[in-house]
Amino acid sequence: xxxxxxxxxxxxxxxxxxxxxxxxxxxxxxxxxxxxxxxxxxxxxxxxxxxxxxxxxxxxxxxxxxxxxxxxxxxxxxxxxxxxxxxxxxxxxxxxxxxxxxxxxxxxxxxxxxxxxxxxxxxxxxxxxxxxx
Amino acid sequence: xxxxxxxxxxxxxxxxxxxxxxxxxxxxxxxxxxxxxxxxxxxxxxxxxxxxxxxxxxxxxxxxxxxxxxxxxxxxxxxxxxxxxxxxxxxxxxxxxxxxxxxxxxxxxxxxxxxxxxxxxxxxxxxxxxxxxxxxxxxxxxxxxxxxxxxxxxxxxxxxxxxxxxxxxxxxxxxxxxxxxxxxxxxxxxxxxxxxxxxxxxxxxxxxxxxxxxxxxxxxxxxxxxxxxxxxxxxxxxxxxxxxxxxxxxxxxxxxxxxxxxxxxxxxxxxxxxxxxxxxxxxxxxxxxxxxxxxxxxxxxxxxxxxxxxxxxxxxxxxxxxxxxxxxxxxxxxxxxxxxxxxxxxxxxxxxxxxxxxxxxxxxxxxxxxxxxxxxxxxxxxxxxxxxxxxxxxxxxxxxxxxxxxxxxxxxxxxxxxxxxxxxxxxxxxxxxxxxxxxxxxxxxxxxxxxxxxxxxxxxxxxxxxxxxxxxxxxxxxxxxxxxxxxxx
Numbered sequence: 001x002x003x004x005x006x007x008x009x010x011x012x013x014x015x016x017x018x019x020x021x022x023x024x025x026x027x028x029x030x031x032x033x034x035x036x037x038x039x040x041x042x043x044x045x046x047x048x049x050x051x052x053x054x055x056x057x058x059x060x061x062x063x064x065x066x067x068x069x070x071x072x073x074x075x076x077x078x079x080x081x082x083x084x085x086x087x088x089x090x091x092x093x094x095x096x097x098x099x100x101x102x103x104x105x106x107x108x109x110x111x112x113x114x115x116x117x118x119x120x121x122x123x124x125x126x127x128x129x130x131x132x133x
Numbered sequence: 134x135x136x137x138x139x140x141x142x143x144x145x146x147x148x149x150x151x152x153x154x155x156x157x158x159x160x161x162x163x164x165x166x167x168x169x170x171x172x173x174x175x176x177x178x179x180x181x182x183x184x185x186x187x188x189x190x191x192x193x194x195x196x197x198x199x200x201x202x203x204x205x206x207x208x209x210x211x212x213x214x215x216x217x218x219x220x221x222x223x224x225x226x227x228x229x230x231x232x233x234x235x236x237x238x239x240x241x242x243x244x245x246x247x248x249x250x251x252x253x254x255x256x257x258x259x260x261x262x263x264x265x266x267x268x269x270x271x272x273x274x275x276x277x278x279x280x281x282x283x284x285x286x287x288x289x290x291x292x293x294x295x296x297x298x299x300x301x302x303x304x305x306x307x308x309x310x311x312x313x314x315x316x317x318x319x320x321x322x323x324x325x326x327x328x329x330x331x332x333x334x335x336x337x338x339x340x341x342x343x344x345x346x347x348x349x350x351x352x353x354x355x356x357x358x359x360x361x362x363x364x365x366x367x368x369x370x371x372x373x374x375x376x377x378x379x380x381x382x383x384x385x386x387x388x389x390x391x392x393x394x395x396x397x398x399x400x401x402x403x404x405x406x407x408x409x410x411x412x413x414x415x416x417x418x419x420x421x422x423x424x425x426x427x428x429x430x431x432x433x434x435x436x437x438x439x440x441x442x443x444x445x446x447x448x449x450x451x452x453x454x455x456x457x458x459x460x461x462x463x464x465x466x467x468x469x470x471x472x473x474x475x476x477x478x479x480x481x482x483x484x485x486x487x488x489x490x491x492x493x494x495x496x497x498x499x500x501x502x503x504x505x506x507x508x509x510x511x512x513x514x515x516x517x518x519x520x521x522x523x524x525x526x527x528x529x530x531x532x533x534x535x536x537x538x539x540x541x542x543x544x545x546x547x548x549x550x551x552x553x554x555x556x557x558x559x560x561x562x563x564x565x566x567x568x569x570x571x572x573x574x575x576x577x578x579x580x581x582x583x584x585x586x587x588x589x590x591x592x593x594x595x596x597x598x599x600x601x602x603x604x605x606x607x608x609x610x611x612x613x614x615x616x617x618x619x620x621x622x
Contacts, residue, residue: 056611057502111495
């Protein structure tokens with residue numbers, strides 16, 4: 001696996017003010033810090049951290065899924081988060097993956113590795129945490 | 134005199150860039166020399182460097198002395214190239230011509246130039262190779278020699294590869310102009326294409342990705358044609374269901390789960406014991422497989438996996454390996470066959486890549502690249518989604534079983550091997566970019582798709598960039614794949 005492309009995408013996010021880090025130990029993930037949410041009207045935090053697994057063979061494979069910290073108030077309220085797709089240990093915290101598939105029939109455009117990446121996936125995460133049940 | 138530590142470099146060119154280069158360097162031919170600086174991508178393989186021409190930085194009007202017959206580069210040209218090297222990651226090199234009939238053996242003036250330039254460019258672009266190549270026409274053949282300074286040593290170029298164009302490599306002992314001894318076994322091929330063509334095949338290396346039905350047919354054709362070196366790549370072992378298609382396989386191979394490349398290697402050696410075979414249990418783009426494939430003259434894609442097709446397309450662009458991809462499909466239901474389709478696709482570095490051509494489906498590739506554990510999980514999720522009344526496709530797309538039969542795979546593999554022979558001998562090219570034909574249609578329903586590259590695709594800007602465009606790789610090897618393994622012998 002070569003991480004250079006992901007690092008480049010995360011650098012683009014950082015230029016726009018969004019913090020995101022790549023973790024390569026165990027299952028590789030990108031951790032997005034303080035993603036804006038639509039939680040305020042529900043008395044929920046205005047931001048939340050989110051992890052997204054790096055798919056095997058990236059960028060040929062599409063980015064898929066999203067994970068929230070175990071115990072997050074958004075679990076159960078964000079789309080697909082009732083459907084547990086596994087638990088990961090990242091940065092000393094446990095994360096529960098949700099059944100969220102924006103590029104695979106989940107509302108986003110079909111995966112196009114020339115246009116999409118971890119820098120564009122942020123938009124899906126913001127939309128995901130904005131439309132809460 | 135410069136001392137060469139090892140002759141282990143392969144230097145690659147795209148067809149278009151080589152034509153441009155020859156036209157530039159021969160502008161004062163046949164008597165006077167000319168030169169240009171150029172940029173090269175490079176990869177350090179276990180057998181040595183592979184460098185690929187990424188672009189030419191031709192001289193401007195005052196950059197060189199027109200009034201002398203030999204090459205005299207003026208300092209502003211050199212400085213401009215050195216300063217620009219600080220802005221890109223590629224290796225820098227100089228390519229010059231020798232007069233017609235004069236072998237491309239480095240002269241003492243060439244030695245002086247290279248002894249000056251190697252440390253000079255290293256100051257501006259530390260850690261990168263310095264490339265020095267010479268081109269001339271000897272006995273009417275395009276003949277090249279080269280040496281690379283890298284990590285404190287000079288390395289000789291053992292082979293030049295120009296897409297679809299045979300060229301002669303000059304070594305200190307001389308060029309490989311002379312035909313190899315005639316072999317009776319290829320007498321018909323010799324009479325069809327000439328003795329020179331048979332020699333080129335014996336000096337050639339072909340990589341075949343996939344040693345199943347299509348690949349084994351291609352391998353057999355290439356071995357019988359007398360190709361000197363074959364690199365065979367496949368991750369799988371023989372199963373009973375392969376026996377209908379796979380040349381050289383026996384029921385015992387399936388019973389003992391022998392790897393496909395081992396069966397193919399043994400079959401090749403039974404056909405031609407003088408053939409050098411590298412058998413690798415692995416897949417593209419695993420590093421060891423890439424190392425081997427980019428030293429080949431031509432690569433053939435003979436798998437039904439989309440990720441493999443994508444990786445091969447990437448290799449053709451970034452490392453300038455001319456590639457022919459073949460595929461088959463047999464369509465029909467309930468015993469009625471409606472179509473028997475063969476597809477042959479040419480991947481040259483100037484051609485649209487597999488992504489531009491829309492030859493891949495992201496969800497299919499994603500599923501191909503998942504670990505077995507994840508596939509299982511996804512299949513279960515899809516079943517549960519169906520029970521819930523949800524869309525199961527977001528978890529798992531049920532792929533239709535790809536039907537195929539031995540006569541179809543043999544035909545496709547043989548065609549691919551035939552076009553490879555055409556390129557290697559310089560005798561013919563595929564007259565299409567992407568061909569599809571249906572054996573059951575009138576006139577075979579042949580279509581040649583004239584596809585164009587996407588403007589935003591990386592294949593338009595990474596041609597020849599090799600490992601220096603690793604950030605733009607179309608595919609990376611999943612960590613859960615078993616390591617690639619070379620078979621001994």
